[in-house]
Every structure is written in structure tokens, then in C-alpha cells.
Amino acid sequence: MDVLQETALSAGPGLRREVITTELGPCAVRIQKAPEEHGNLADVYLHGAAGSWTTFQPLLPGSPERDQVLLDLPGWGDSTEGARIATATVEAMAGAVVEVLDDLGYGRWNLVGHSMGGVIALHLAAAWPERTLSVGAISPTAFGVAESARQPKRGLTSLPWFVGMLLLMRAMAALGAWGLALIRGVGTTPLMRLLLSPLFSDTGSVPAEVIRGLGRDARPVAFCAAARAIARYNFAQWDRIRCPVLAIRGANDAFTPQSDLDQLASVVSRIRTVTVRRCGHFAIAEQPAVVQELVDELRLR
Numbered sequence: 053m054d055v056l057q058e059t060a061l062s063a064g065p066g067l068r069r070e071v072i073t074t075e076l077g078p079c080a081v082r083i084q085k086a087p088e089e090h091g092n093l094a095d096v097y098l099h100g101a102a103g104s105w106t107t108f109q110p111l112l113p114g115s116p117e118r119d120q121v122l123l124d125l126p127g128w129g130d131s132t133e134g135a136r137i138a139t140a141t142v143e144a145m146a147g148a149v150v151e152v153l154d155d156l157g158y159g160r161w162n163l164v165g166h167s168m169g170g171v172i173a174l175h176l177a178a179a180w181p182e183r184t185l186s187v188g189a190i191s192p193t194a195f196g197v198a199e200s201a202r203q204p205k206r207g208l209t210s211l212p213w214f215v216g217m218l219l220l221m222r223a224m225a226a227l228g229a230w231g232l233a234l235i236r237g238v239g240t241t242p243l244m245r246l247l248l249s250p251l252f253s254d255t256g257s258v259p260a261e262v263i264r265g266l267g268r269d270a271r272p273v274a275f276c277a278a279a280r281a282i283a284r285y286n287f288a289q290w291d292r293i294r295c296p297v298l299a300i301r302g303a304n305d306a307f308t309p310q311s312d313l314d315q316l317a318s319v320v321s322r323i324r325t326v327t328v329r330r331c332g333h334f335a336i337a338e339q340p341a342v343v344q345e346l347v348d349e350l351r352l353r
Contacts, residue, residue, distance in 0.1 A: 068082065075148060077126045077127075080105075083119060095118050096164070097164050099166055100168045101275045102167065102266055102269060104124050105122035123152060126145070138273070140278075159183060167191050171193060174192065178289045188347045189316075190300045190343065191333050191335065192299065197211065202283045222272075251306065251332050251334055252331070252337070253302060290319045298350040302331035302333060305333050307333045310327065
């Protein structure tokens with residue numbers, strides 16, 4: 053286990069960094085300790101297939117009530133070296149999360165997941181109901197993305213921006229290191245803001261650091277593996293979820309349509325669905341105060 057003290061990229065609390073071995077490879081994790089012990093309970097944050105732990109920086113409290121645990125899932129962020137994600141399933145990714153939390157000594161958790169991380173969080177709630185207290189799923193890429201990944205031609209009608217990104221990532225993955233270098237190069241130019249416009253309601257209002265961060269976090273091979281995993285996932289498992297669930301989407305979300313939230317509500321019994329105005333797929337970046345208030349309300353239920 054590698055332990056390192058570091059400071060968040062933006063002005064904020066100190067974070068402890070650890071690297072924990074899982075079945076899918078080493079997993080880097082940041083921990084913000086609460087001033088007072090709160091048993092073995094933690095708030096856990098799971099990023100999407102176009103992100104890393106930094107996705108959740110806008111939600112980090114100055115003085116948390118519980119320990120905050122932010123993972124770089126195997127294949128993303130600082131968890132790329134030795135990652136075994138080519139055939140990773142949603143179940144395997146959730147298992148890696150549990151391995152990390154067990155190693156850190158947490159037996160219960162509140163989960164917040166964005167995009168793919170929302171799908172993983174919901175699976176954790178279904179597979180470990182006795183340990184999951186709540187789930188905040190922000191723009192979970194579930195039913196619509198799964199169908200579009202299975203049938204891209206049909207997805208061009210229902211989720212064209214997702215299909216376009218998937219095809220682009222497949223092309224970049226085929227180029228190997230050259231593809232990754234190309235994305236990194238474009239990520240430092242104004243063109244990246246234009247390319248990422250489908251992810252936001254108003255790209256012009258998004259801080260430059262967020263745009264550059266998405267360029268740095270792009271992982272074509274891992275993105276394609278995540279799309280395959282979601283395409284093969286059995287969503288019927290979610291009827292085993294017993295904890296309160298909050299499902300959020302942006303009003304201009306190009307990856308998570310309203311029909312996904314409606315279908316999720318038909319499977320999960322204790323759920324609240326919310327559409328947030330003036331944001332797209334990254335409500336955390338565009339409306340962080342709204343997202344934080346909704347997540348706080350969820351944990352008080």
C-alpha cells in the first residue's frame with residue numbers, strides 16, 4: 053500500500069492518497085478524513101468513463117461529517133498501470149470497489165456515482181444491500197447507453213452523441229499510444245471545448261480546468277471496455293436495492309435521457325428522480341450547489 057499526503061487541485065482540504073491492490077489491478081484512492089470518528093461509515097464517490105476522482109472536487113466539504121473516499125477506478129486516473137479492464141464487467145468493477153473499502157476498514161457506505169460510476173453504485177446497492185445506506189446516481193448511463201452500445205446504428209437516432217463518442221474512442225483505442233497522444237494534444241487547445249460541448253448545457257461557462265481535466269482523463273481503451281460492460285449488464289438486479297436512491301440528470305443531458313430515469317423508477321422502489329435545469333451530463337461541474345443540496349437531503353432521509 054502506497055500512502056501519500058497531498059492537497060486537492062483547487063483550494064481545499066488535504067487528502068491522503070493510497071494505492072490498493074484489487075482483482076482488476078492497483079486502485080488509487082484519496083481519503084478526506086472527518087474531524088471525528090464515524091464508525092466504519094464513509095461517503096464514497098465513483099467517477100464515470102470520462103473522469104477520475106477529480107470529478108467530485110466541487111462536492112468536497114470543508115469539514116466533512118464522515119470520511120470522504122474518492123477512487124480512481126482501475127483503468128482511469130492514477131489507476132492505469134497494471135489495470136486489467138479489457139474484459140471487466142460492472143460486477144468486477146463493483147467488486148474492486150468493495151476490495152478497496154474493505155482494505156480501508158469501511159463496512160458501510162453512502163455512494164455517489166457519476167455516469168458509469170452511477171451504474172456501479174447501483175450494482176453495489178443491489179449486491180451489498182446490508183452495507184449500502186444510500187445511492188446518489190448522477191446521470192447514470194444505464195438503459196439507453198446499454199442499448200446504443202449493443203446496436204450503434206439504432207443508437208444514432210436515440211443517443212447520437214454517445215454513439216459518436218463511442219466510435220471516436222474505438223478509433224483512438226485502435227491507434228494505441230498515438231490515439232492517446234492525439235487526445236492529449238487536442239485537450240490543450242480550444243478545440244477540446246467544442247468537442248465536449250455535448251456534455252454540457254453551456255460549455256462557455258465551464259471552467260477551463262474542467263475542460264483540460266476531461267482531456268487528461270480520457271482513456272479510450274477503458275471507455276470502450278466500460279461501454280461493453282454496461283451493454284452486457286443485467287439491470288433487473290436492481291430490484292434488490294433497498295436503500296434510498298436519488299437519480300439526477302441534467303435537462304440537456306445527451307447521455308442519460310428522461311426515459312432512463314423513468315425506467316429506473318420502475319425497478320427501484322425507494323427512489324427520487326430529479327432533472328436539474330441549465331446543465332448537461334456533468335451537473336457536478338455546472339450546478340454543484342444544487343447537486344450537493346440534493347445529495348445532502350438524500351443522506352438525511
